[in-house]
Structure formats: C-alpha cells, structure tokens
Amino acid sequence: MATAETIRDIVAKHGKLPVEVSTLADDGDLYAAGLSSFASVQLMLAIEEEFDIEFPENRLNRKTFQTIAAIAEAVDELTRDQQAA
Amino acid sequence: MTIHTRTPTGDLSARMRRVADIAAAHADSVDREGRFPQEAVDALRAERLMGIQIPAELGGESASTAEIAELCSILGRACSASAMIFAMHQIKASSLVTHGGEAPWHQAFMARVAGEQLLLGSATTEGGIGGNLRNSICAIAVDGDTCRLEKNATVISYGDQSDAILITSRSHADAAPSDQVMTVFLKDQYTLEKTHTWDALGMRGTCSDGYVFKGEAPAEQILPRPFAEIAAQSMLAHAHILWSAVWYGIAADAFAKAQAFVRAAARKSPEAAPPGAIRVAEASSLLQGVKASIVAALEAYEQAKTDDDKLSSMSFAVAMNNLKIASSQTILTIINHCMLICGILAYKNGTPFSLGRHLRDAHSAQLMISNDRILGNTSTMLLIHKQDTSLLS
Ligand SMILES: Cc1cc2nc3c(=O)[nH]c(=O)nc-3n(C[C@H](O)[C@H](O)[C@H](O)COP(=O)(O)OP(=O)(O)OC[C@H]3O[C@@H](n4cnc5c(N)ncnc54)[C@H](O)[C@@H]3O)c2cc1C
Numbered sequence: 001m002a003t004a005e006t007i008r009d010i011v012a013k014h015g016k017l018p019v020e021v022s023t024l025a026d027d028g029d030l031y032a033a034g035l036s037s038f039a040s041v042q043l044m045l046a047i048e049e050e051f052d053i054e055f056p057e058n059r060l061n062r063k064t065f066q067t068i069a070a071i072a073e074a075v076d077e078l079t080r081d082q083q084a085a
Numbered sequence: 086m087t088i089h090t091r092t093p094t095g096d097l098s099a100r101m102r103r104v105a106d107i108a109a110a111h112a113d114s115v116d117r118e119g120r121f122p123q124e125a126v127d128a129l130r131a132e133r134l135m136g137i138q139i140p141a142e143l144g145g146e147s148a149s150t151a152e153i154a155e156l157c158s159i160l161g162r163a164c165s166a167s168a169m170i171f172a173m174h175q176i177k178a179s180s181l182v183t184h185g186g187e188a189p190w191h192q193a194f195m196a197r198v199a200g201e202q203l204l205l206g207s208a209t210t211e212g213g214i215g216g217n218l219r220n221s222i223c224a225i226a227v228d229g230d231t232c233r234l235e236k237n238a239t240v241i242s243y244g245d246q247s248d249a250i251l252i253t254s255r256s257h258a259d260a261a262p263s264d265q266v267m268t269v270f271l272k273d274q275y276t277l278e279k280t281h282t283w284d285a286l287g288m289r290g291t292c293s294d295g296y297v298f299k300g301e302a303p304a305e306q307i308l309p310r311p312f313a314e315i316a317a318q319s320m321l322a323h324a325h326i327l328w329s330a331v332w333y334g335i336a337a338d339a340f341a342k343a344q345a346f347v348r349a350a351a352r353k354s355p356e357a358a359p360p361g362a363i364r365v366a367e368a369s370s371l372l373q374g375v376k377a378s379i380v381a382a383l384e385a386y387e388q389a390k391t392d393d394d395k396l397s398s399m400s401f402a403v404a405m406n407n408l409k410i411a412s413s414q415t416i417l418t419i420i421n422h423c424m425l426i427c428g429i430l431a432y433k434n435g436t437p438f439s440l441g442r443h444l445r446d447a448h449s450a451q452l453m454i455s456n457d458r459i460l461g462n463t464s465t466m467l468l469i470h471k472q473d474t475s476l477l478s
Contacts, residue, residue, distance in 0.1 A: 018261055031313055034261025037219065037462065044469050060399040060470055062317065 003051070004072045010050060011068060014042045026069040031062070040065050047071065053078040093132045097148065100132040101156040105163035112164035113435075115290035116442050119283065121246050122290045125160070125167035126204065134171070136199025138178045143192060144199035150179075150323065151383045154330040161334020162341075165446040166290025168334055170204075170243055172327040173291075176320060177205035177251045180267060183319035184310045191308065194249075194269060206247030208298060212237035216454045219316060220262040224255035225307065232268060232304040235297065239281065242293040248272050252298060253312050265312035268302070275300035287445030318396040322386045324454075325405045329379050329412035332450050333372075336416040339443045340365075340372050343423035346430070346438055361426035368422040375412050375419070382408040399470040406463045413450035420444050 004026055012021040015030065016039040024033055035043070043065065048054055053075065055064070064074045093100050108125035115122045129135055138153060139145025153175050160168035178198065185191030197203060209218040223236040234254050241250065249271045256266045281295030308315060343365055350359035385404050389395040420443050424431045430438040 031311075032256075032261070032264045034263060036263055038465050041465050041469055048469070055469065057398065057400055057471065057473075058394065061394050062313070062397040063394060 003075050004068060006050065007047065007068050007071050007075065010046050011043060011071075014046045015039050016042075024068065026072075027067045029066055030068070031066060035065070043071075047075060051075050051079060053082055097134070097137065097146075097152055097156060098159060100134060101159045104128040104132055104134065104167075105160050108160060108164035108167040112167075112290075112442070115164060115166055116287075116446075119285075119289040119292070121243060121292050122164060122167040122170065123246075125164055126170065126246070129167075129171060130202040133202060135174065135202040135204065136178075138175055138182055139195045139199040140182065140186075143196045145195070150326060150386060154326055154379065154383060157327050157330035158334035158337065161331040162338040163334075164290065165331060165335045165443070166288050168331040169288055169291050169328075169449075172331050173207055173242055174205050175327055176323045177207050179319045179323040180251060180308065180315050181269075184308055184315050188305070188309045190303070190305045191269070194306075201248075203248035204243065204246060206241055206244055206250040208236060208238040208241045208244075208250050208252040210238065210240040211253075212239045214262075216458055218253065218454070219265070219313070221253055221255045221265050222262070224258045224260060225266060225268060226258060227304045227307075230304055231301060232307060233301045234268065234270075235299045237280070238298045239295040240293045241277070241296055241298070242291040244277050244294055244296050245292065250275065250298070250300075251308075252300070256311070263313065266307050267312045267315055268300075268307045270298075270300040270302050270306065274302040286448060287442070288449040314397070317402065318393065321402060321405050322382070322389075322396075325409040326379060326382050326386065328450070328453065329375070329382070329408055332412050332416045332447060333375050333379060335443050335447050336372055336375065336419040339420045339423040339440050340368050342431070342438050342440065343368060343426040346427045364422045364426050368419050368426070371415050371419045371422070375415050378408050378411050399466045400473065403463055403466055403470060403472065406459050409454070409459060410456055410463075413453075413456060416447045416450060417444075420447050 008021055015021065015035055018034045044055060059074055064070060104125060107128040108122060111122060111124045136144065137146040137148035141147045157168055157172045160171055181191055181195050185195065210216060211222055213222050214220050223234060225232050225234045234252065236252060236254060249269055251267055251269055253265050253267050255262065256264050276299050277296040279294055279296055283293045347359050347361045347365050382405060385401065389401050395401060420440060424440050424444065427438040427440065430436045431440040433439060434441055
C-alpha cells in the first residue's frame with residue numbers, strides 16, 4: 001500500500017502518542033498505544049487534508065483509525081471512490 | 086440478605102410502582118440524613134427488579150433498555166437517589182450483558198446477579214483524572230491467574246452497600262492512560278478505605294463517598310473486551326439514557342405538583358386564570374421536549390445496537406452526548422418554573438408542594454460527567470463529523 005508511509009508520518013505528527021511511531025507495526029493497535037479521541041480527530045483532519053478526501057459518516061468510527069493499515073485501507077478505498085465519482 | 090425466588094405479580098411497571106410507593110415514603114428522611122435508601126433497595130430486591138436486564142437463560146428477564154428507562158423514570162418521580170442507584174446498577178449490568186456474554190465467569194456472575202439480586206457499584210472516577218472516564222492512572226497487575234488493583238476512587242456511589250464493584254484501570258503497568266480494562270470485584274475481594282464522606286447538595290441518598298479501593302481477584306474477572314469498546318458500545322448509551330430517565334422523573338414529579346397547585350387555584354377562583362397557569366403550559370412544553378429526546382435516543386440505540394460500527398460511530402456518540410446535555414439543562418428550567426408556580430409552598434420544606442429536594446437533586450445532572458467536559462468532547466467530534474440535519478431518516 002503506497003499510502004502507509006505517509007500515514008505513518010501523519011500519525012507521528014498528529015497522533016500525540018507516548019511511544020515512537022517507528023516502533024509500531026502497521027497492524028499495531030493505535031488506541032492501545034495511547035491514541036486519544038481528541039488526537040484521533042486531529043489525525044482524521046490531517047489525513048483529509050493530505051489526501052484531499054472526506055471521510056463519510058460510516059467511516060468515522062473506532063475501527064477505521066485503529067491501525068495504520070486500517071487507515072491506509074480506508075484512504076485507498078476513498079481515493080478510488082472519489083476519483084471514480 | 087433475604088433471597089426472594091418467587092417472581093412478583095404484575096408487569097415491570099406495576100412492580101416498580103410498588104417500589105416507588107415505598108421509596109416516596111422514605112425520600113425525605115433519606116435526603117435529610119444523607120443515608121442509603123435501604124427500604125427502596127430492599128423493595129427492588131423483593132420485586133426482583135435488580136436482575137431484569139440479565140438474559141432469561143441466565144435467570145433474568147431480558148428487559149430492554151426502553152423498559153428499564155421507564156422504570157427509572159417511575160422511581161425518579163418518587164425518590165431520585167433510589168432511582169439513580171437503580172440506574173447506575175443497570176448501567177453496570179449493561180456492561181456485563183453486552184460484553185461479558187461469551188466469558189464463563191461473567192455468565193455465572195450474571196446468573197448470580199439475577200438469582201441473588203446483587204447490587205453493582207461503579208468506580209470510573211479517579212483522583213487526578215476527575216470525570217474523564219476514558220483515562221486511568223491506576224493499572225491492574227496480572228500475576229499468573231490473579232489480578233490486583235489499587236485505585237484512588239474519589240466517588241463510588243453506595244460503595245459500602247455494593248455486592249460487587251465494576252472498576253476501570255489501565256490494562257497493565259506500562260499501558261497508555263486510555264488503554265483500559267474493566268474488572269468485576271466481589272465484595273469479599275476488596276477493601277474500601279473511606280477518604281471522603283458524601284455530604285452533598287443533592288442526590289444525598291446515593292452515598293457517593295470517596296475511597297481507596299484495594300482488590301485482589303482471579304484474573305478471569307477482567308471483562309474480556311477493552312474498556313474503550315464497553316464505554317462506546319454500551320455504557321455511553323445506557324448512562325445517558327437511564328440518567329436522563331431519572332432526571333425526567335424528577336422534573337415530571339415537580340411538574341405534577343405545579344399542575345395540581347394551579348388546578349386547585351383555578352377551582353378556588355374560577356373567574357380568573359391563576360397567575361401560574363401560563364408557566365405550567367411552558368413547563369409542559371419543556372417536559373415534552375425532554376421526553377421526546379429520551380424516546381428518540383432509545384430508538385437510535387435500538388437501531389445501532391446490532392451494528393458495532395454504528396455503535397462506535399461519531400454520529401451515535403454525538404447524539405447520546407446531546408441527549409445528556411439537553412436533559413440535564415432542561416430539567417433545571419422546568420423545576421425552576423414549577424418553583425415559581427407553587428411559590429413559597431415549593432420553597433418551604435414539608436409542604437405537599439415542596440421542591441427543594443427536586444431542585445437540589447437535579448443540580449447533580451450537569452456535573453455527573455461535567456457538561457463542559459461532554460461539550461468539549463462533542464465539539465472535537467464536530468470538527469470532522471457532519472451532523473445529520475434532516476428531520477426524518
Ligand atoms: C450523584 C452522583 C453519583 C456519582 N456516582 C459515581 C460512581 O458511582 N462512580 C464513579 O466513578 N463516579 C461517580 N460520580 C462521579 C461523576 O460521574 C463524575 O465523574 C464526577 O462528577 C466528575 O467530577 P469533577 O466535576 O470533580 O471532575 P471533572 O470532570 O474533572 O470536572 C471538574 C471541572 O473541570 C472542568 N473540566 C474538566 N475537564 C474538562 C474538559 N476537558 N473540558 C471542559 N471542562 C473541563 C469541568 O467543567 C468541571 O468544572 C457520581 C457523581 C454524582 C453527581
């Protein structure tokens with residue numbers, strides 16, 4: 001997935017995690033690593049900005065932002081959908 | 086403790102109305118003395134209402150959230166402290182029912198809650214964290230099959246009377262503050278050292294003392310899902326709906342008094358409308374607004390219940406937060422209106438129109454998870470969540 005590295009950078013910048021993001025696996029649980037609900041919103045805003053997408057309501061839940069891989073998957077899907085539209 | 090095994094007669098509401106009669110008779114002394122409403126809780130047990138939410142196959146009655154909300158409002162009209170105790174107990178039961186179903190220990194425990202009519206307490210508030218229930222300082226230590234926890238629990242309602250306490254903590258010593266679990270500790274598995282006595286403005290019968298909690302129990306008593314999920318998927322909805330139902334009951338009772346006052350005045354001098362009449366109409370509209378919000382939230386919860394993604398979504402959290410904000414603020418306006426309608430007879434204690442207890446109890450609503458904190462959380466979500474502004478759908 002091409003987006004995973006960019007997302008990792010955004011998580012590092014906006015996730016306010018108490019651990020180094022480089023120590024996290026792509027499928028590591030961001031909430032368990034200390035992602036707060038406030039930081040998760042900052043993260044969503046930054047990702048919308050970076051990829052020029054909008055998360056639809058049914059994507060605004062815990063699962064979408066649980067791991068770097070899940071975010072990347074959502075971003076890929078949304079970019080595809082929004083290009084097709 | 087007496088264990089009542091016979092199912093009492095009548096439907097759930099009829100059973101709760103019998104409890105409410107007993108609770109009402111003791112409400113003033115419970116409030117004045119700041120004592121636990123033992124008579125009401127004994128009556129709840131005698132009517133076997135403590136286990137109604139537990140699935141029928143485990144000895145409960147599989148009662149729905151709407152049914153429980155109705156019961157909270159019935160008891161809320163009689164004694165808000167008793168009603169809040171019942172509501173808080175049911176909120177804890179919802180965590181077990183929603184998230185403990187697969188785990189053998191929690192299944193057996195649910196059967197005990199129903200069979201023995203156990204009273205469940207809650208310890209989320211912590212010194213240094215306040216009402217931010219999605220953060221913990223304390224951490225549970227799992228050592229082989231045993232877990233240990235020490236928590237500076239600054240508010241545990243009916244801590245002394247609880248048969249078990251469901252308590253949050255970080256999931257291990259190195260865990261982030263938001264990486265939490267919830268554990269059931271049985272009364273003989275913990276000690277409570279009292280740090281504050283609940284001498285409060287209202288809700289005095291909830292006996293929400295402060296304690297240092299120290300517990301040791303088999304590690305299987307830790308609920309099998311992360312507390313983040315429990316909070317989002319069952320606690321948020323149950324707390325805000327059932328609390329609101331209790332508050333609705335308080336306001337409804339104040340309203341009934343005010344309406345009776347105006348009707349009596351109208352009968353005495355039929356030639357002119359009593360001065361309070363217009364305010365009764367205004368209070369009626371506000372009360373209907375609170376009721377409609379609760380009913381709408383119950384519907385939203387029923388719709389979201391079968392879909393984990395929906396339950397954990399921002400739209401659902403925003404809707405539940407908005408219910409709490411609206412109901413906790415509006416009841417104060419309603420009760421204040423009723424106070425103006427009944428005048429000095431409402432202001433004085435010991436009259437049929439006294440509203441001091443209602444007003445004091447209702448003031449807990451905006452602090453019980455501070456409205457400012459909730460508004461802060463909602464405003465964060467609204468940075469990204471686009472509220473659905475359609476009327477129906
Ligand atoms: C009747 C009753 C029974 C209760 N029973 C229990 C129980 O059984 N178990 C339990 O665990 N708890 C219980 N509580 C506690 C309750 O749920 C809250 O946790 C507690 O009231 C919050 O306390 P606080 O106002 O000191 O803390 P805080 O929530 O920290 O608030 C303190 C002040 O700071 C402000 N503030 C703090 N953080 C923010 C923020 N992020 N944004 C904006 N403003 C902020 C608030 O507006 C408030 O003025 C009970 C409370 C009541 C009233």
